[in-house]
Amino acid sequence: MQKPVYEKKSISLEMANKMIEAAKEKARAIGVPQIIAVVDEGGNLLALQRMEGALLACIQIAIDKAYSAVAYRRPTDVWYDFIKDDPPLLTGAGFFPRLVMLGGGFPIKVGDEIIGGIAVSGGHYSHDMECAKAALEVFEATSQVSK
Amino acid sequence: MQKPVYEKKSISLEMANKMIEAAKEKARAIGVPQIIAVVDEGGNLLALQRMEGALLACIQIAIDKAYSAVAYRRPTDVWYDFIKDDPPLLTGAGFFPRLVMLGGGFPIKVGDEIIGGIAVSGGHYSHDMECAKAALEVFEATSQVSK
Amino acid sequence: MQKPVYEKKSISLEMANKMIEAAKEKARAIGVPQIIAVVDEGGNLLALQRMEGALLACIQIAIDKAYSAVAYRRPTDVWYDFIKDDPPLLTGAGFFPRLVMLGGGFPIKVGDEIIGGIAVSGGHYSHDMECAKAALEVFEATSQVSK
Amino acid sequence: MQKPVYEKKSISLEMANKMIEAAKEKARAIGVPQIIAVVDEGGNLLALQRMEGALLACIQIAIDKAYSAVAYRRPTDVWYDFIKDDPPLLTGAGFFPRLVMLGGGFPIKVGDEIIGGIAVSGGHYSHDMECAKAALEVFEATSQVSK
Numbered sequence: 001m002q003k004p005v006y007e008k009k010s011i012s013l014e015m016a017n018k019m020i021e022a023a024k025e026k027a028r029a030i031g032v033p034q035i036i037a038v039v040d041e042g043g044n045l046l047a048l049q050r051m052e053g054a055l056l057a058c059i060q061i062a063i064d065k066a067y068s069a070v071a072y073r074r075p076t077d078v079w080y081d082f083i084k085d086d087p088p089l090l091t092g093a094g095f096f097p098r099l100v101m102l103g104g105g106f107p108i109k110v111g112d113e114i115i116g117g118i119a120v121s122g123g124h125y126s127h128d129m130e131c132a133k134a135a136l137e138v139f140e141a142t143s144q145v146s147k
Numbered sequence: 148m149q150k151p152v153y154e155k156k157s158i159s160l161e162m163a164n165k166m167i168e169a170a171k172e173k174a175r176a177i178g179v180p181q182i183i184a185v186v187d188e189g190g191n192l193l194a195l196q197r198m199e200g201a202l203l204a205c206i207q208i209a210i211d212k213a214y215s216a217v218a219y220r221r222p223t224d225v226w227y228d229f230i231k232d233d234p235p236l237l238t239g240a241g242f243f244p245r246l247v248m249l250g251g252g253f254p255i256k257v258g259d260e261i262i263g264g265i266a267v268s269g270g271h272y273s274h275d276m277e278c279a280k281a282a283l284e285v286f287e288a289t290s291q292v293s294k
Numbered sequence: 295m296q297k298p299v300y301e302k303k304s305i306s307l308e309m310a311n312k313m314i315e316a317a318k319e320k321a322r323a324i325g326v327p328q329i330i331a332v333v334d335e336g337g338n339l340l341a342l343q344r345m346e347g348a349l350l351a352c353i354q355i356a357i358d359k360a361y362s363a364v365a366y367r368r369p370t371d372v373w374y375d376f377i378k379d380d381p382p383l384l385t386g387a388g389f390f391p392r393l394v395m396l397g398g399g400f401p402i403k404v405g406d407e408i409i410g411g412i413a414v415s416g417g418h419y420s421h422d423m424e425c426a427k428a429a430l431e432v433f434e435a436t437s438q439v440s441k
Numbered sequence: 442m443q444k445p446v447y448e449k450k451s452i453s454l455e456m457a458n459k460m461i462e463a464a465k466e467k468a469r470a471i472g473v474p475q476i477i478a479v480v481d482e483g484g485n486l487l488a489l490q491r492m493e494g495a496l497l498a499c500i501q502i503a504i505d506k507a508y509s510a511v512a513y514r515r516p517t518d519v520w521y522d523f524i525k526d527d528p529p530l531l532t533g534a535g536f537f538p539r540l541v542m543l544g545g546g547f548p549i550k551v552g553d554e555i556i557g558g559i560a561v562s563g564g565h566y567s568h569d570m571e572c573a574k575a576a577l578e579v580f581e582a583t584s585q586v587s588k
Binding site: 150151152153154155156157158159161162165187188189190191257262286289290 | 297298299300301302303304305306308309312334335336337338404409433436437
C-alpha cells in the first residue's frame with residue numbers, strides 16, 4: 001500500500017499578512033482601494049483585509065478568487081484564454097461554483113506544490129493582478145531568504 | 148388504473164466502486180488526477196473518490212455532473228450542441244440548478260432504463276469523458292457476464 | 295460479486311394523485327385547508343397540491359416532511375418519542391437538514407420496501423396525520439385489489 | 442519571522458478507502474446500513490460510500506459530520522456534554538454552519554496532528570460511533586506498521 005499519510009506544505013499566517021501588506025502598499029501607490037484575501041492549500045480563508053473605500057461586493061469575490069486559484073490550481077487570469085476557443089467550456093465554465101475567471105488570483109507555490117492562494121479584488125482586473133503580483137514578490141523574496 | 152407501483156433498477160455500491168476503480172486506472176494512465184462520483188437513479192450520491200492532487204473545486208462539480216446525467220437523462224457532453232443554436236436556451240440553461248454542461252457525466256443504463264449516473268471531473272472535459280467511458284466499459288462487461 | 299444492479303419499487307403518479315384526492319377529501323371534512331406532497335423512493339417530489347387557503351409556509355414543509363418520511367425511513371411522528379429521552383439526539387436532531395419532526399409524513403410501503411412518501415402540512419400535526427392516514431388507506435385498498 | 446511555510450500531514454485516498462471498508466464490515470456485522478465519509482485535513486471530501494438501504498438523509502449528514510470532526514477539531518460526540526450545562530451554547534451551537542453534534546465523527550490523528558476526519562451516519566449515533574471506531578482501529582494498526 002501507499003503510505004497512509006502524506007506531507008503537505010501550507011502558508012503561515014505571518015507570511016500571509018506580509019503579502020497582504022505588500023498588496024496594500026501597491027494599492028495605495030496606484031490609488032485603488034482593494035480587498036486582499038489569502039487562503040490555505042485546502043481553500044480555507046486564512047486572512048483578509050479590506051481597505052477603506054474598497055468595493056463591498058468584492059469581499060466575497062476576493063475570497064472566491066483566492067479559492068479559485070487554489071481549487072483550480074491556476075492563476076485566475078488564464079481562464080479566458082483557456083476557454084475562449086473552446087465553445088463548450090466557454091459556455092459551461094461560467095457556472096462552476098465559486099469560480100472567478102478574472103485576473104488577480106494566484107496560487108502560492110513552493111516548487112510545484114501549491115501551499116495557498118492570494119487574490120486581490122476591487123479594481124480593474126489589471127489593477128488586481130498588479131497588487132497580487134507585488135504580494136507574490138514578497139513571498140518569493142522571503143522564501144529565498146528562509147531556504 | 149395503471150399499476151400503483153412500478154419496478155425500477157438501481158446500480159449497486161459494489162458495481163459503483165468497480166467503475167470508480169476503472170476510472171482511476173485510466174486517470175493514472177493519462178496522468179490527470181480526477182474526482183469520480185456515482186449517483187443512483189434518484190440522483191442521490193452513492194460513492195465518491197478524490198485522487199491525490201485533484202482539483203478541490205471539482206468535488207462538487209463531480210457530484211453535480213453525475214446528478215445532471217441522471218436528472219436530465221443524457222450525457223453531459225450533449226448539452227453544448229443541444230443549445231448552441233438556440234439563443235434563449237444557450238442563455239438560460241446555464242442557470243438551471245446543479246446542471247453541469249461539460250462532458251464527463253453519463254447515465255448508467257440497462258437497456259433504455261437509467262439506473263444511475265457516473266461523472267468524472269478534474270481535467271479538461273475530454274479527459275473527464277475518457278475516464279468516465281473506461282468506467283462504463285467495466286459496467287457493460289460486468290452486466291453482460293451477469294445476465 | 296453482488297449483482298451489479300438491483301430492483302426497486304416506486305409509486306406511480308396515478309396512485310400518488312389518488313392518495314392526494316383522499317387526503318383532500320378528509321381535509322375538507324375536518325375543515326382544514328392542507329398541502330399534500332408525495333415523493334418517490336429517492337425522495338424526489340412526484341406530486342403536490344395546495345388547497346385554497348392553506349398556509350403558504352407549509353409548501354416547503356410538506357415537501358420536506360414527505361422527504362423526511364422516505365429519507366429517514368420512518369413516519370415523522372415517531373421522532374419526538376424517539377429522541378425525547380436521548381438528550382444528545384434531542385439536541386442534535388433538530389439541525390438535520392430537511393428533517394421535519396412533526397406528524398403527518400409517512401413512508402409508503404409494499405411489505406418492508408419503501409416505495410415513496412406522503413406528507414400533509416397545514417394544520418395541527420394531528421390534523422395532518424389524519425389526512426395523511428386517509429391517503430394511506432386508499433393506497434392499501436388499491437394495492438390489495440391490484441395484487 | 443516564523444517560517445513562511447509549514448508542513449502538514451494529510452490522509453491518503455488509499456487509507457481512506459481501507460477505513461471505509463472496515464466501517465462497512467462493522468455495519469454489516471451489526472445490521473445497520475451506513476454512509477461513511479472521509480475528509481482531508483482541510484475539510485474537503487476525499488471519499489464516500491453509501492451502503493444499500495442506508496438513510497438518504499444521511500448522505501449530507503455524513504459529509505458534514507466528517508467536516509465537523511476536522512473543522513471543530515474534536516469528535517462529534519463530545520459536543521453534547523460540552524454544551525449541556527452552558528445554556529447560551531446549548532441554544533446557539535446548533536446553528537453553527539455544518540456542525541453535527543451527534544457521535545460518529547472523529548478526527549484522524551497522527552500524534553496531535555489532525556490529518557483528516559471520518560464519519561459514519563445512518564444508525565443511532567451509538568451505531569455510528571461503533572462503525573467509525575472500527576475504521577479508526579484499522580488506521581491505527583496500519584500507521585503502526587508503516588512507521
